[in-house]
Amino acid sequence: MASEGVKLGLIGLGTVGTGVVQLLTQNGDTIARKLGRPLALTRVASRSVHAKPHPPLENAQLSSDPWSVVHDPDIDLVVELIGGIEPARSLTLEALRRGKDVVTANKALLAQHGAEIFAAAEAHGAHIGFEASVAGGIPIIRTLREGLAGDRNRALFGIVNGTCNYILTTMSEHAEEFATVLARAQAQGLAEADPSFDIDGIDAAHKLTLLAMLAFGVRVSFESVYVEGIRHVSQTDILFAREFGYGIKLLAIAKEEDDTLEVRVHPTMIPRSSLLAGVGDAYNAIFVQGEALGSSLYFGRGAGSLPTATAVVADMIDTARQRGTIRGSGVPPLGMPWHELRAIRLRPIDEITSEYYLRFMALDRPGVLARIAGILGDHDISIASVIQRGRSEGDETVPLVLRTHAAKERNLKAALCLVDELPIVQGKSVSIRIEENLG
Amino acid sequence: MASEGVKLGLIGLGTVGTGVVQLLTQNGDTIARKLGRPLALTRVASRSVHAKPHPPLENAQLSSDPWSVVHDPDIDLVVELIGGIEPARSLTLEALRRGKDVVTANKALLAQHGAEIFAAAEAHGAHIGFEASVAGGIPIIRTLREGLAGDRNRALFGIVNGTCNYILTTMSEHAEEFATVLARAQAQGLAEADPSFDIDGIDAAHKLTLLAMLAFGVRVSFESVYVEGIRHVSQTDILFAREFGYGIKLLAIAKEEDDTLEVRVHPTMIPRSSLLAGVGDAYNAIFVQGEALGSSLYFGRGAGSLPTATAVVADMIDTARQRGTIRGSGVPPLGMPWHELRAIRLRPIDEITSEYYLRFMALDRPGVLARIAGILGDHDISIASVIQRGRSEGDETVPLVLRTHAAKERNLKAALCLVDELPIVQGKSVSIRIEENLG
Numbered sequence: 095m096a097s098e099g100v101k102l103g104l105i106g107l108g109t110v111g112t113g114v115v116q117l118l119t120q121n122g123d124t125i126a127r128k129l130g131r132p133l134a135l136t137r138v139a140s141r142s143v144h145a146k147p148h149p150p151l152e153n154a155q156l157s158s159d160p161w162s163v164v165h166d167p168d169i170d171l172v173v174e175l176i177g178g179i180e181p182a183r184s185l186t187l188e189a190l191r192r193g194k195d196v197v198t199a200n201k202a203l204l205a206q207h208g209a210e211i212f213a214a215a216e217a218h219g220a221h222i223g224f225e226a227s228v229a230g231g232i233p234i235i236r237t238l239r240e241g242l243a244g245d246r247n248r249a250l251f252g253i254v255n256g257t258c259n260y261i262l263t264t265m266s267e268h269a270e271e272f273a274t275v276l277a278r279a280q281a282q283g284l285a286e287a288d289p290s291f292d293i294d295g296i297d298a299a300h301k302l303t304l305l306a307m308l309a310f311g312v313r314v315s316f317e318s319v320y321v322e323g324i325r326h327v328s329q330t331d332i333l334f335a336r337e338f339g340y341g342i343k344l345l346a347i348a349k350e351e352d353d354t355l356e357v358r359v360h361p362t363m364i365p366r367s368s369l370l371a372g373v374g375d376a377y378n379a380i381f382v383q384g385e386a387l388g389s390s391l392y393f394g395r396g397a398g399s400l401p402t403a404t405a406v407v408a409d410m411i412d413t414a415r416q417r418g419t420i421r422g423s424g425v426p427p428l429g430m431p432w433h434e435l436r437a438i439r440l441r442p443i444d445e446i447t448s449e450y451y452l453r454f455m456a457l458d459r460p461g462v463l464a465r466i467a468g469i470l471g472d473h474d475i476s477i478a479s480v481i482q483r484g485r486s487e488g489d490e491t492v493p494l495v496l497r498t499h500a501a502k503e504r505n506l507k508a509a510l511c512l513v514d515e516l517p518i519v520q521g522k523s524v525s526i527r528i529e530e531n532l533g
Numbered sequence: 534m535a536s537e538g539v540k541l542g543l544i545g546l547g548t549v550g551t552g553v554v555q556l557l558t559q560n561g562d563t564i565a566r567k568l569g570r571p572l573a574l575t576r577v578a579s580r581s582v583h584a585k586p587h588p589p590l591e592n593a594q595l596s597s598d599p600w601s602v603v604h605d606p607d608i609d610l611v612v613e614l615i616g617g618i619e620p621a622r623s624l625t626l627e628a629l630r631r632g633k634d635v636v637t638a639n640k641a642l643l644a645q646h647g648a649e650i651f652a653a654a655e656a657h658g659a660h661i662g663f664e665a666s667v668a669g670g671i672p673i674i675r676t677l678r679e680g681l682a683g684d685r686n687r688a689l690f691g692i693v694n695g696t697c698n699y700i701l702t703t704m705s706e707h708a709e710e711f712a713t714v715l716a717r718a719q720a721q722g723l724a725e726a727d728p729s730f731d732i733d734g735i736d737a738a739h740k741l742t743l744l745a746m747l748a749f750g751v752r753v754s755f756e757s758v759y760v761e762g763i764r765h766v767s768q769t770d771i772l773f774a775r776e777f778g779y780g781i782k783l784l785a786i787a788k789e790e791d792d793t794l795e796v797r798v799h800p801t802m803i804p805r806s807s808l809l810a811g812v813g814d815a816y817n818a819i820f821v822q823g824e825a826l827g828s829s830l831y832f833g834r835g836a837g838s839l840p841t842a843t844a845v846v847a848d849m850i851d852t853a854r855q856r857g858t859i860r861g862s863g864v865p866p867l868g869m870p871w872h873e874l875r876a877i878r879l880r881p882i883d884e885i886t887s888e889y890y891l892r893f894m895a896l897d898r899p900g901v902l903a904r905i906a907g908i909l910g911d912h913d914i915s916i917a918s919v920i921q922r923g924r925s926e927g928d929e930t931v932p933l934v935l936r937t938h939a940a941k942e943r944n945l946k947a948a949l950c951l952v953d954e955l956p957i958v959q960g961k962s963v964s965i966r967i968e969e970n971l972g
Contacts, residue, residue, distance in 0.1 A: 117683055117825055124750060127873040128682060128865075225680070231826040233680025241664070241672025243567060244556055244846025311563060369811055369832065386556055386839035387670040393808065394829030404826045407683025415864060425854060426567075434566040 099134030100414040103163035103194075104154075105185060106175030107140035110199055110226065113403030114173065119150060125411060133410055137163045164189045171413055173406060174198040183207055190214040190222070195417060197409040199226035199402060205300035205316040208307070212432050221416050222427045223409030228301040229254055229378040231401035232394040233408065238308040238382070239429040245384040247309045249349040251532060254301040256376035256396045257285050257292040258324050258344040262361075263374045266332050266341060272325060284376065294323035295344065295359040302346035306357050307428055309382065310350050312438040314357060320443040322360035331453060331524060334495045335363050337481060338451070341371040345529065356441040361526055363451050368532040369393075381532055389533065444504040449478070449528040452498065454513060455491040455520045462518050463494065473509040475501040491520045497528070538573030539853040542602035542633075543593075544624060545614030546579035549638055549665065552842030553612065558589060564850060572849055576602045603628045610852055612845060613637040622646055629653040629661070634856060636848040638665035638841060644739035644755040647746070651871050660855050661866045662848030667740040668693055668817040670840035671833040672847065677747040677821070678868040684823040686748045688788040690971060693740040695815035695835045696724050696731040697763050697783040701800075702813045705771050705780060711764060723815065733762035734783065734798040741785035745796050746867055748821065749789050751877040753796060759882040761799035770892060770963060773934045774802050776920060777890070780810040784968065795880040800965055802890050807971040808832075820971055828972065883943040888917070888967040891937065893952060894930040894959045901957050902933065912948040914940040930959045936967070 102118075104111060118125070118135055126132040138151055139160040157163070163172055164185050172189040174196060176182055182203050189196050191214065198204070204211060204224055215222040225235045229252070238247075253259050257279065264275045276293070279285035291297050299319040306314045324344050335342050340363035348357045364371050369391050373379040378396025383389055395401035416424035428435060456462045467477055481495040498506075510523050541557075543550060557564070557574055565571040577590055578599040596602070602611055603624050611628040613635060615621055621642050628635050630653065637643070643650060643663055654661040664674045668691070677686075692698050696718065703714045715732065718724035730736050738758040745753045763783050774781050779802035787796045803810050808830050812818040817835025822828055834840035855863035867874060895901045906916055920934040937945075949962050 113825070120824075121683065121685055124685065125683070127750065128869040130870070231684075231823075232829060233676050236675060236680050237672050240851060241675050241847055242843065243850045244560065244564070245670075245843040246560055246563065311566065369808065372808055372811060384670075384843065385559075386552070387843045388834050388840060390671060390831075390833030392829075392831055395827050400825035401827060404681065404684040404823065408680055411682045412679060412864075425851075430567045431569070 099132040100129070100417065101134050101136040101168050101170045102173060102410065103137040103139070103166060103169035103171070104135060104173045104175065105139045105160045105163050106177070107138060107142065108175065109399045110402045110406065111140070111175040113399035114175070114406050115151060116400065117403045117407050121407070125407070129411055129414055133414060137166055137169060139163045160185055164192070164194070169194060170417060171195045171197060171410060173410065174200060175406070177202065179203055179206065183211075186211055187214050190218050190220045193218050193220055195221040195223075195413045197223040197406055197413060199224070199406060201227040201297070201300040201304060205303040208304070209313075209432070212427050215427060216432055221413045221424055223413050224304070224427065225409045226402050226405035228304055229380060229392075230394070230396040230398065231404045232378060232380065232392050232396065233405065234305070234380050234392050235308065237392055238305065240425060242382065242384060242387065243429060245386045247350070247382055247384050249383040250305055250309045250347070250380065251370060251529065252302065252305060252346040252378070252380040253343055253370060253373050254305075254346050254378050254380070254396060255292055255295075255298040255344060256378060257289065258298070259373065259378070260284055260376040261293070262324060262327065262342055262344065265327070265329065269329060271329050272327060293325060295321040298344060298346045298359045302348060302357055302359055305346065305380070306348040306355065307435065309348060310355060310438070311430060311434070312355060312436045314355070314440065318357065318440040320358040320360070324361050327361050330493065331451070331526060334453065334481060334493070335451065335526075336366070338363070338479070338497055339366055340364060340451070340528065341366050342526065343370060343373075347529070354439045354441045356446050358443060358446070363526050363528045364532055365530065370532050444507070446503045447500050448503060449500050449530060450498045450506055451526040451528055452496040453524040454494045456494045457489065457518045457520075458485060458492045459518060465516065465518065466494065466513055469512050470498070470509050473505040475505060475509055538571040539568075539856065540573050540575040540607050540609045541612060541849065542576040542578070542605060542608035542610070543574060543612045543614065544578045544599045544602050545616070546577060546581065547614065548838045549841045549845065550579070550614045552838035553614070553845050554590060555839065556842045556846050560846070564846070568850055568853055572853060576605055576608060578602045599624055603631070603633070608633060609856060610634045610636065610849060612849065613639060614845070616641065618642055618645065622650075625650055626653050629657050629659045632657050632659055634660040634662075634852045636662040636845055636852060638663070638845060640666040640736070640739040640743060644742035647743070648752075648871070651866055654866060655871055660852045660863055662852050663743070663866065664848045665841050665844035667743055668819060668831075669833070669835040669837065670843045671817055671819065671831050671835065672844065673744070673819050673831050674747060676831055677744065679864060681821065681823060681826065682868060684825045686789070686821055686823050688822040689744055689748045689786070689819065690809060690968060691741065691744060691785040691819040692782055692809060692812050692817050693744075693785050693819070693835060694731055694734075694737045694783060695817060696728065697737070698812065698817070699723055699815040700732070701763060701766065701781055701783065704766070704768065708768060710768050711766060732764060734760040737783060737785045737798045741787060741796055741798055744785065744819070745787040745794065746874065748787060749794060749877070750869060750873070751794060751875045753794070753879065757796065757879040759797040759799070763800050766800050769932065770890070770965060773892065773920060773932070774890065774965075775805070777802070777918070777936055778805055779803060779890070779967065780805050781965065782809060782812075786968070793878045793880045795885050797882060797885070802965050802967045803971055804969065809971050883946070885942045886939050887942060888939055888969060889937045889945060890965040890967055891935045891949075892963040893933045895933045896928065896957045896959075897924060897931045898957060904955065904957065905933065905952055908951050909937070909948050912944040914944060914948055
């Protein structure tokens with residue numbers, strides 16, 4: 095076995111990059127025992143390399159130019175940790191073209207330009223590791239690609255955005271409204287100054303794009319993922335959900351059925367007794383239903399400097415190991431060559447079937463429930479249970495809360511449209527999808 | 534890439550073997566897409582191959598002689614699913630000696646003869662996959678070996694015996710005693726006719742031996758694992774545990790501290806709010822604490838035909854993939870070459886520190902608590918809380934239940950020895966270790 099080290103070039107010294115340097119320093123000896131040779135951090139590029147104090151980078155050449163890493167013929171493995179689309183995309187493609195392996199945490203890039211990047215890796219016999227791009231330190235990419243490779247997956251449900259999970263957990267535990275919790279999370283650095291990427295579900299949809307491709311061996315475009323964020327989740331609905339025995343989580347969901355796939359991200363009511371409901375704070379978890387395996391769940395820290403860095407370093411070790419082998423003989427990044435991924439029909443949200451939680455603000459008059467139930471019934475939606483609260487007089491409204499049996503989303507939308515026009519109902523009705531089978 | 538299939542020889546057509554054949558049949562096409570060539574089941578050996586109906590084995594040669602598989606020069610990969618030490622050990626060693634790869638679910642063999650078998654694999658440049666040997670379909674071997682390879686683990690807590698977890702869950706949920714639940718589990722085929730291997734903790738200790746080597750990169754001998762089974766867990770203690778906020782699980786525990794390792798299997802009280810406490814029925818789960826990653830958890834089915842078969846097939850795919858590469862360049866079975874595993878001092882049970890649940894059956898007289906607390910205090914054991922129940926007269930005893938702060942096991946044993954001799958105490962005291970930090 096070659097005793098020469100594997101030469102790493104690191105691009106980006108932010109939160110994760112700093113963690114990677116720390117882990118390489120602390121665990122360098124153990125890594126060399128595992129690999130038979132050391133991982134040698136040879137080049138580091140960071141915009142702020144001269145501006146801010148950086149961790150010990152004894153033998154690395156520092157630069158503010160990321161291209162200096164990609165252009166260096168000595169570098170074996172480029173670690174891209176700057177995020178965003180450009181210049182990350184160009185840097186990654188050029189590194190692969192030069193036959194360098196790449197390790198990245200960039201979910202946005204892979205979700206939006208995966209076809210281009212995975213194809214480039216394959217064409218040039220280079221490896222690309224992206225464990226850190228989904229669910230931080232949870233080895234879910236490996237698990238789907240290799241651990242569950244003998245099974246056929248049926249469905250996947252993920253809590254994959256820590257910020258949203260922190261906000262929803264706090265709203266639920268401290269009975270505070272969304273805006274209050276978000277503001278405090280921002281003040282504490284737990285949410286970004288511009289939080290829309292997280293709370294509008296975009297980040298979760300990026301991750302779901304990758305998870306769905308891996309779990310089902312199909313091509314999924316980011317654009318086809320249905321996305322709904324958590325801005326509209328209110329304390330009222332959290333409390334009613336609890337009365338029905340549910341909690342509210344932002345779930346990334348993928349289900350294969352009748353040779354079609356549905357991929358969606360939205361606030362979801364799930365049984366409080368399910369393991370996913372117990373995933374609090376900023377933790378992540380992915381629940382997988384396999385045909386042969388049945389239920390399995392993977393839980394851990396989905397973000398943060400050191401947790402995410404563990405995934406980056408694990409990928410470095412794997413990639414370095416595969417470098418010693420015949421090119422192209424390793425594990426393909428998505429578990430099979432790109433051309434083997436099936437094209438599958440992605441079911442639009444209107445075509446899904448789900449149970450629903452519904453809340454209407456209605457006048458407290460006789461016949462209101464009958465009227466609404468009638469419209470729902472006309473649309474093939476049957477009611478599983480009802481909570482009718484309060485007594486009011488005159489024009490004050492009270493919440494009327496329903497849980498439906500499985501119904502078609504298209505029918506639900508049509509029905510809610512009619513209900514919302516009733517003079518006895520005030521404002522827009524609230525609907526939240528329910529997922530029951532998570533145990 | 535070679536288009537010729539990888540030739541499999543399967544030894545053992547029991548529960549798991551049958552599941553493997555089923556999966557290879559159902560998912561053969563997908564597996565070939567992943568691998569670039571098919572997995573071809575070429576030989577099958579089973580004691581009962583002529584006696585009982587077997588699953589469709591279209592192109593395989595059947596035999597009742599396991600050596601026919603190992604001796605066939607065409608076989609690339611031997612799948613050993615007969616369990617037990619002999620002839621499994623000889624078959625495995627001979628297969629490796631002939632340069633064949635091996636996939637096995639045999640935890641007893643690897644826990645007791647791992648040194649010999651892993652060394653043989655290394656010496657002959659053969660791969661050995663054993664994902665199915667621990668926690669059935671949960672890919673915990675891969676996770677520890679590769680997914681968490683960048684981190685340094687601190688502790689591991691596993692529910693790794695489904696039979697014990699089923700019995701303890703049922704005892705807890707239906708308020709039944711151990712013997713009742715065990716008898717029913719045996720009648721339903723959920724426990725073996727001779728259940729001692731499971732309920733006395735031997736099976737869990739086998740698995741812990743392997744998990745500890747992987748998680749900490751050290752050598753662990755099965756003999757050094759402390760083992761205590763669940764026969765003595767009583768309904769009384771389950772109920773008191775609940776009052777303290779705990780559940781009782783059979784945990785496999787490994788902790789590294791001060792360059793020593795403790796490895797132990799015993800009934801353990803854990804907070805009911807912890808994820809592990811929510812792992813019911815025959816499910817398995819492994820909770821890992823890493824220095825950088827923090828907490829992570831892996832949950833799923835730990836036994837059963839198809840769940841375990843998914844792990845076997847995943848190993849076949851991995852092994853077949855690595856076969857195309859330069860010999861010896863793959864992932865070593867324990868994550869690093871055998872000689873790189875550290876020798877570490879394994880701390881005997883007397884040297885551990887733990888919190889304890891204690892129950893004494895004591896006469897209901899003034900001064901009893903003071904007397905017992907005094908003895909505990911003399912041994913550096915301080916009391917965290919007390920439940921004193923009942924009122925009795927005369928010579929009837931009532932339970933006196935304590936929860937201690939962290940104390941040394943050696944001190945506890947000495948103290949209990951003295952307490953048990955007190956005339957005010959009847960019978961032997963009960964002590965159950967508590968693990969608090971599982972979140």
